[in-house]
Amino acid sequence: MGGKTIRFLLSSTGYLLYTLVVLVGLLWLLFPTESVQAWLEQQLQDHYPGYSWKIGSVGLALPDGVVLTDVQMASAHGGDTVLTLDRLAVAPAVEKFFDKEKAVNFSIHLLQGDISGRILLGSGTKEFTCRGTLEGLQPAKLDIVRHNLNRILDGTLAGTFSGTGSWNRISQTSLQGNLKLTGGTLQFREPVLGLSALPYTKIETKFKRGKGQWLFEQGTLQSKMMNGTFSGSVQTGDTLAAGRLQFTGALKPRSEMFAGLNNPQLAEVVRTHLKSGGLPFTVNGTAAIPGIRFSGELSQALNSLKRSAK
Numbered sequence: 001m002g003g004k005t006i007r008f009l010l011s012s013t014g015y016l017l018y019t020l021v022v023l024v025g026l027l028w029l030l031f032p033t034e035s036v037q038a039w040l041e042q043q044l045q046d047h048y049p050g051y052s053w054k055i056g057s058v059g060l061a062l063p064d065g066v067v068l069t070d071v072q073m074a075s076a077h078g079g080d081t082v083l084t085l086d087r088l089a090v091a092p093a094v095e096k097f098f099d100k101e102k103a104v105n106f107s108i109h110l111l112q113g114d115i116s117g118r119i120l121l122g123s124g125t126k127e128f129t130c131r132g133t134l135e136g137l138q139p140a141k142l143d144i145v146r147h148n149l150n151r152i153l154d155g156t157l158a159g160t161f162s163g164t165g166s167w168n169r170i171s172q173t174s175l176q177g178n179l180k181l182t183g184g185t186l187q188f189r190e191p192v193l194g195l196s197a198l199p200y201t202k203i204e205t206k207f208k209r210g211k212g213q214w215l216f217e218q219g220t221l222q223s224k225m226m227n228g229t230f231s232g233s234v235q236t237g238d239t240l241a242a243g244r245l246q247f248t249g250a251l252k253p254r255s256e257m258f259a260g261l262n263n264p265q266l267a268e269v270v271r272t273h274l275k276s277g278g279l280p281f282t283v284n285g286t287a288a289i290p291g292i293r294f295s296g297e298l299s300q301a302l303n304s305l306k307r308s309a310k
Contacts, residue, residue: 033058040068047170052076064107065091082144085110093118106132113137113157130173131162139181148240149288155184155203163209175209192292193253193270193279194261198223205230212236219249225257232283241288250278269305273298 037058044053056070071085086109093103107116117132139145140154158180165173181203188196205219214234221228232247253270261267273279279298285291293299 036066044073048073050076051082061089063091064089065105080144080147083110083142111137111139111141111157117161126167127164128167129162129164132160134159134161134179140184144240151187151189153184155181155200157181172210176207178204178206180204188292189289193226193251193257194263194266195225195257198225216247221251224254225260226251226253228252228278234287237286241286243287245283245285245287245290247283248281250280252278265305266302269298269301273301 037055040058041053041055045051052074054070054072054074055068056072057068059067061067066089068088069086071088072081073083073085074081088106088108090104090106093105102121104119104121105117106119107114113134113136115132115134115137117130119128119130121128135158137157138154139157140152142153145151145153159178161175161177163173163175182201184200184203186198186200188198192198200221200223202222203219206217208215208217213236216233217231219230221230228249228251230247230249232245232249235244235246237243253274258267258271270279273296280295281292282295283290283292294302
């Protein structure tokens with residue numbers, strides 16, 4: 001009796017596994033690529049109406065799950081491509097299959113780097129939470145920054161993030177985390193303390209995103225020329241150039257900066273107004289014309305020096 005039961009269980013299990021293999025194989029071969037691709041493009045369009053979307057291909061791959069390639073985000077008014085996702089893979093977390101709270105793992109390759117993480121889905125709700133990491137992103141590859149702002153945002157970007165949101169309003173997902181840029185150069189539209197550009201070793205900041213703006217806190221800048229601290233916000237606009245920047249902070253010049261200045265008068269002005277906390281500054285303007293300003297007597301002295309040089 002026991003032997004028959006065991007044989008029955010083994011044969012049933014074998015048949016079940018065979019059925020699953022066949023079903024998975026059929027799903028793989030008959031995956032409705034065109035219809036899924038059209039549906040995904042429409043979903044992206046609904047959540048981000050200011051942009052047009054185009055997906056190069058959709059398919060299944062093990063163990064990555066559903067894989068999208070060459071996902072392009074462009075202005076809805078026929079502008080340049082804003083962002084291209086080279087590859088996006090989404091797969092359910094197997095260990096969460098029988099839990100009330102389901103989970104989805106994702107990985108994105110873009111800007112020569114990777115974003116990966118997990119989305120946790122609440123049971124019977126449209127709310128979700130997410131968390132993940134960024135590694136090796138190259139923001140200099142963002143052509144829209146160069147085209148719209150006539151500048152390059154370079155360096156290597158890494159960080160961590162977490163957030164909460166709703167499937168009905170994905171574009172309004174709130175995010176927070178930490179960002180770190182290393183090995184890049186800040187370019188200035190006009191010289192700042194005699195510098196047209198500032199090579200930096202590291203820029204770090206905490207960030208929050210919500211209600212149409214990005215908040216940056218506890219920001220630090222490290223470079224051979226100067227160090228600094230900053231905090232502030234970026235208010236999104238209809239275009240990248242129209243985004244509003246509001247920052248406050250302080251710069252602390254180092255001896256290397258003074259040694260590199262070819263203007264003894266400028267060096268003397270900076271030394272005279274340098275306080276223990278550094279040189280206070282503000283940024284208040286659009287992304288196209290941010291407008292860095294130094295406070296108090298230093299600003300007056302710099303303006304006077306600029307007029308005398310004409």
